[in-house]
Amino acid sequence: MKKYLQIFKLSFQQEFAYRLNFVMWRVRNILQIILTFFLWSSVFKNPETSVFGYNQEKILTYVFGILILRAIVFSARAVDVAGEISNGDITNFLLKPISYFKYWATRDTASKVLNLSFSVVEITILFVILRPHLFLQTNLLILFAVFVFLILAVILFFCLLFITNMSAFWMPENGWAAQFLFIAIITDFLSGGVFPLDILPYTFQKVLYSTPFPYLLFFPLQVYLGKIAGLEIIRGLVTSFAWVFILFMSVRFIWAKGLKRYSAEGR
Secondary structure, three states: OOHHHHHHHHHHHHOOOOHHHHHHHHHHHHHHHHHHHHHHHOOOOOOOOEEEOEEEHHHHHHHHHHHHHHHHHHHHHHHHHHHHHHHHHHHHHHHOOOOHHHHHHHHHHHHHHHHHHHHHHHHHHHHHHHHHOOOOOOHHHHHHHHHHHHHHHHHOOOOHHHHHHHHOOOOOOOOHHHHHHHHHHHHHHHHHOOOOOOHOOOOOHHHHHOOOHHHHHHHHHHHHOOOOHHHHHHHHHHHHHHHHHHHHHHHHHHHHHHHOHHHHHHH
């Protein structure tokens, strides 16, 4: 336990070593929120307007909620795994009495704590400047359900990210491309980070709900907003737990296969 606590402290400090990357990540998040805020504010200029089951209060809560959930779910240092596999640095960990997965989970936690701290500050500033009318959920059971979904979302993203990064075992020079395609395009879009998924055609939504992506951002926010309740929450929990199990087993399987192929070319 002590060694992972030390890893957490070192990882937290290292986040400030790449200050430009960190600043650009924060600026990108803020700009995206501001652009989305003004887009939906123009659509819901009349507070009484209701579109796709959203009013002004709930759609703006969705916009600000995305900023918080991104910091919790998407901030991750495990994006560097593909690079370590490609250049052979992973050998250093294979020779040490430490779990490679726990190591990156600890580093990810440090990244999430830091990004969440800044997100709270950014939201406070944006709230003071923009003065949005937000929806506040007061039902403790619903808030607890949201918390459970967030834990599951973090685990789901970690597994998805690891699976994507492990493609570097077979494609050492293209692991970064697979990662960019996964994080910047597929995951962001299919998780509801660009727009609420329930504005899409119903058939597409049904298909999407059978994948793990909506449970990263969209589903927890829908639960918070009260748009999903009762049996739908239970179905969501069952689906999320099922995907956690499937992806966890997939990570172990692909890791075992990848290590057999790994030859430390970069060393």
